[in-house]
Amino acid sequence: LLPRGGAAPAGGGPASRSGARQRAAHAPDAAFERYYSLGSSSLGGMDDDIVSLVKSIVPPLTSKKHKGQDGRIGIIGGCKDYTGAPYFAAISALKVGGDLSHVFCTKDAAMVIKSYSPELIVHPVLDSPNAVEEIEKWLPRLHGLVVGPGLGREDFLLKTEVIERSKARDIPIVIDAVSLDQNQIHQTHHEPMNSSDHQRSVMQLSAAMGNLTLVLKGEQDLISDGSKVYSCSVEGSGRRCGGQGDLLSGSMGVMAHWAHAASTAGLIRGMNPSVVAAFGACSLTRQCNNQAFQRHGRSTTTSDMIQEIGPAFRKLFES
Ligand SMILES: NC(=O)C1=CN([C@@H]2O[C@H](COP(=O)(O)OP(=O)(O)OC[C@H]3O[C@@H](n4cnc5c(N)ncnc54)[C@H](O)[C@@H]3O)[C@@H](O)[C@H]2O)[C@@H](O)CC1
Ligand SMILES: Nc1ncnc2c1ncn2[C@@H]1O[C@H](COP(=O)(O)OP(=O)(O)OP(=O)(O)O)[C@@H](O)[C@H]1O
């Protein structure tokens, strides 16, 4: 998750400089350090503190707002093989509470995605020779970008260019790791990763990538901005159907907008807004999984989880 004005996903000096800026701007406060710092035995045991921060970023529903203010989110992804992933991400962004979801995909995916839902705005631009410029036209109107669901690995240059241009406009970006080039990670993180110490690895990798916020999904989701590791262990279920990661990235796109707006307004002082957004989205995805599993058991699919977004959100963040 790239913070607004944050670091590049990999590489050189500018990333490190901007990472240092982020660290200074978002140093977690002492209470969080106590409960979540790397190696703490109570890691993951104080979820209530961070959940209350997530609650504080949720924008109030009032009659004073116009359409769009609670989030105009762009999803970059969707090709011939993968139409479900961008749909899941885009519809999840709306169900969480975003106002508009735009999907930027290839031509042959566009009609399919439109036919899943009239609620999505679909731009068939990814196979155009001017794809980056076509997307850039929309950037001034977007509050958050999710790059990756259903995007082929081969679109590396497009991804890099879109990410750079969004960073230049200060838009928070969620990058699905499938869309990161593995070579980038190896170039960035020179030391061998210790596969048994996930907490240390995720923190080191985040620091090496200029303190961008990383989410390592799994039995517990580990979230790090390079200075601390946070663990989300909201109970899910044993069901691992495809598409849950797309629900997660779409939700994170909206919450990143909310968290950065809240941070600018001084509502989450001392806390990295990208971490708050990541924690909120991980908790929500796992809660949706739990509730859908209670109804559908082994036949649970991501569509069942999306139906639970409203009730799960209320239970976690509005009670
Ligand atoms: N309906 C759709 O259109 C969907 C499309 N999807 C898209 O499909 C593309 C490929 O996504 P994948 O998630 O398959 O990614 P990959 O093609 O990188 O495959 C990941 C593989 O790793 C395995 N794996 C996962 N965790 C592991 C672990 N801890 N240890 C060992 N192996 C592990 C999985 O079984 C899978 O085979 C992406 O563009 C994605 O967005 C997915 O999001 C699923 C739904
Ligand atoms: N073993 C697990 N136990 C509980 N929750 C898990 C487990 N593994 C993953 N999850 C949850 O499922 C969600 C999606 O993670 P997953 O690893 O399935 O993503 P993904 O592979 O990108 O999915 P997809 O690409 O199919 O959408 C995350 O929010 C994570 O918390």
Ligand SMILES: [Mg+2]
């Ligand atoms: Mg995925």
